[in-house]
Amino acid sequence: MAQHRFASPPRAGGESSVVPVATSRRRFLGYLVAAPTLVVAAELTRQSVFGETRAAAAIPSAPQTPEVYDLLDALRDAGRPTANLIRVEVNRDGTVSFALPRSDNGQGIITSTQMIIAEELDLDVEQVRVTLADARPELMFNQLTGGSSTTFTTYTPIRVAAALAKGRLLAAAAQVLGQDVRTLTSRAGMINGLGFGELTEKAASATTEPVEVVLKGTEDFRVIGRPQNKTDARAIVTGRKKFVTDMQVPGALPTVICRAPDLNGTPKRVRNLDEVRDMPGVTDVEVVSTGVAVRARTFGQAIDGVNALHVDWKPGTVAGEDDASILATLKAAELPMAVPPGIGETIDHAFTFYFTSGSALETNSAIADVRRDRAEIWSPLKNPIAAQAEIAKLLGLPQNSVSVHVTEGGGSFGRRLFFDAALEAAEVSRAMGKPVKLMWTRADDSRQGRVHPMCTSRVRAQISGTSVLSFEQRHTSVATQINPGLGEAITAAAVKAPLGNLTLSESIFELTQVTPYHFGVSTRFLNEVDMRFNTSSVRNIYSPNVATARELMVDQLAEKMGRDPYEFRREFGKTDRLRAVLDRVADEGDWGRSMKKGTAQGIGVHTEYKGVSAALVEIDCRPDTADRKVRHGVTGPRVTKVVFAIDVGLVINPRGLEAQMMGGINDALAQILTSSLHLQDGHFVEASWDNFFYTRQWNTPPEMKIIIVDSGADEPGGAGEAGLAATCGAIACAYARATGTVPEYFPINHEDPLPFEPWATVPPVPESPTNGLKYTF
Numbered sequence: 001m002a003q004h005r006f007a008s009p010p011r012a013g014g015e016s017s018v019v020p021v022a023t024s025r026r027r028f029l030g031y032l033v034a035a036p037t038l039v040v041a042a043e044l045t046r047q048s049v050f051g052e053t054r055a056a057a058a059i060p061s062a063p064q065t066p067e068v069y070d071l072l073d074a075l076r077d078a079g080r081p082t083a084n085l086i087r088v089e090v091n092r093d094g095t096v097s098f099a100l101p102r103s104d105n106g107q108g109i110i111t112s113t114q115m116i117i118a119e120e121l122d123l124d125v126e127q128v129r130v131t132l133a134d135a136r137p138e139l140m141f142n143q144l145t146g147g148s149s150t151t152f153t154t155y156t157p158i159r160v161a162a163a164l165a166k167g168r169l170l171a172a173a174a175q176v177l178g179q180d181v182r183t184l185t186s187r188a189g190m191i192n193g194l195g196f197g198e199l200t201e202k203a204a205s206a207t208t209e210p211v212e213v214v215l216k217g218t219e220d221f222r223v224i225g226r227p228q229n230k231t232d233a234r235a236i237v238t239g240r241k242k243f244v245t246d247m248q249v250p251g252a253l254p255t256v257i258c259r260a261p262d263l264n265g266t267p268k269r270v271r272n273l274d275e276v277r278d279m280p281g282v283t284d285v286e287v288v289s290t291g292v293a294v295r296a297r298t299f300g301q302a303i304d305g306v307n308a309l310h311v312d313w314k315p316g317t318v319a320g321e322d323d324a325s326i327l328a329t330l331k332a333a334e335l336p337m338a339v340p341p342g343i344g345e346t347i348d349h350a351f352t353f354y355f356t357s358g359s360a361l362e363t364n365s366a367i368a369d370v371r372r373d374r375a376e377i378w379s380p381l382k383n384p385i386a387a388q389a390e391i392a393k394l395l396g397l398p399q400n401s402v403s404v405h406v407t408e409g410g411g412s413f414g415r416r417l418f419f420d421a422a423l424e425a426a427e428v429s430r431a432m433g434k435p436v437k438l439m440w441t442r443a444d445d446s447r448q449g450r451v452h453p454m455c456t457s458r459v460r461a462q463i464s465g466t467s468v469l470s471f472e473q474r475h476t477s478v479a480t481q482i483n484p485g486l487g488e489a490i491t492a493a494a495v496k497a498p499l500g501n502l503t504l505s506e507s508i509f510e511l512t513q514v515t516p517y518h519f520g521v522s523t524r525f526l527n528e529v530d531m532r533f534n535t536s537s538v539r540n541i542y543s544p545n546v547a548t549a550r551e552l553m554v555d556q557l558a559e560k561m562g563r564d565p566y567e568f569r570r571e572f573g574k575t576d577r578l579r580a581v582l583d584r585v586a587d588e589g590d591w592g593r594s595m596k597k598g599t600a601q602g603i604g605v606h607t608e609y610k611g612v613s614a615a616l617v618e619i620d621c622r623p624d625t626a627d628r629k630v631r632h633g634v635t636g637p638r639v640t641k642v643v644f645a646i647d648v649g650l651v652i653n654p655r656g657l658e659a660q661m662m663g664g665i666n667d668a669l670a671q672i673l674t675s676s677l678h679l680q681d682g683h684f685v686e687a688s689w690d691n692f693f694y695t696r697q698w699n700t701p702p703e704m705k706i707i708i709v710d711s712g713a714d715e716p717g718g719a720g721e722a723g724l725a726a727t728c729g730a731i732a733c734a735y736a737r738a739t740g741t742v743p744e745y746f747p748i749n750h751e752d753p754l755p756f757e758p759w760a761t762v763p764p765v766p767e768s769p770t771n772g773l774k775y776t777f
Contacts, residue, residue: 030042075146079141083142087161092201096128099132102133112656120163136385137400148719152715249437258293265313270292321681330454338523351743352456360410365379443687453479453535459473459474479528508541512543518574541721545746582614601734602737603616604727621738649714663723675694676750732746
């Protein structure tokens, strides 16, 4: 298969835009769909995985599963049978419509999908209308948003459908104009003076039939690869964008649930139901499986009702447990290493990662209108088919009697793979016999919601001279619930069977985790323990923890061998792509420069989702002084600089990719330095962002640079989670080098909370008028 390259004209900030200049031309099969206007669909053929250039090493490691077949391949293969149901429609007003069978929670896939369609149809981005599709059970495995897979799995089907539409429109225009179709040109919805709207009926088909199409050559791209602002950006910043709790569904009033203090506690008795029912604004109070639901005229009145309730609770699922008891259980479940100590010089390290929250800005929300014979649900769902099936089962209705509308969400980070709010709203609506607009409070999500599970990661390496003989990692975790399966009812039910979820978790681990170095005998294994927590695959699933442990060990190996950490990674790295991103961060970040005592650089790399990334960070761990506060405006360890390079394959929207990486970097800061949940006597202590220290504006790096590196790949990889793992590893390594101590748990403030507090104001630094705020891309 031929690969394209990218030209690199200069852009602001010294980086290059991503513009394709060569191509691969292949034929694909699409479908004309019987309809009064032009409707087209696509069929997927088998596509090759990315090729890699093996790097030389003293003791090569055998290929690992994701290097041959990874999670993206599995998700795309699962969606192949229904890819021809993804349809593009040309409207009579000349616009093009597409209902994207995915969920956009701020990652920008609506905009990138508009760009893909606009490219193939020679339209402006604004002429393409992309909405989110309702639950469509016929799509089976093809309506799941997860694993950074949306663009990878939909890129070719959408292009095929759009190319077929363009071909039909050109043919219709040739017939109307009486000209050879090869003489016609298309631009901005016009073909030689004829609008798409004038041609859509003439281009339509009375029957459904297969048609072979050729996609546009990448050397002709004028939209894909060019920076594009999110098409809903203005609506977001002006407050006009509508989320589910902004929606006005007739009769749906604000509803909040009073929940148990213990995790998964349930109501035993309510002492003052009638009293709360008589409170101002309250319309309904009902006991449901997860607590006591209060419906009122406003959310404030509903919360007042919740606070006034006196409820006796049954114990929760982890009553009496705390951090120490859970950690002890995990350590007892750790798997042994395969290579015994003593083969060479043996180095062992063990790390603990505490519970953490995904902290999506928009908490769980859903609207439900349940009637005797039907139900209608609105929620930002990433698994709408599985949600539809589960809600139908709860209500005792046929699945086709439950309409599930996917709304845009305000953040997910894996949280919306689960549909707890939608299921709960349906139960409450049925109990009250009225529509409800259910909202979880921030405390609900922190204390009763789904969390990234506590885990340990043990690493053992054996070295001899300048060779790494073996490198083994054993990851032990509270069970990561992935119970929506592959996004539909069948696998969702299968993973609820005994050991079903653990089997799926093992598969996800095996399809995503790679040790990207030639380290001789290399093994990675996962063991999970079902401990009755509500968990989910928080952004990047296992990789931030696995990569942190791995990259810290790599630094220790380099130190043992007397090698520079960057040079060591470069020598043992498996691929040219990995070395390319590593070289860029080392060069742009001025690796090895002189640093003051208590400050240091750290470096980390990661391979996943058919992409490679590297991060270089600088951290300040010096004791607090007035000078340090003036410079950084914060107490405690502060990452002052991040240089991040990524090769994610073909880039649809460089600006969107940069934004994704910035978000991932801030997630990494939180996971390594500041953000965790503390379990005490069966409940989590943290209730909101005042004590769950997610990254704030004042402790995000003053200097951040994102570099997009081209490897000539001819299709996109996964980007949504790619900013975390390498950055997590780099921050941990920088902290270890700055303090002289390898940390054993994360975040580093969990067991001995540090005063992460900003000054009220940050005075200007005399020698730096801009105070170091250099966001360059």
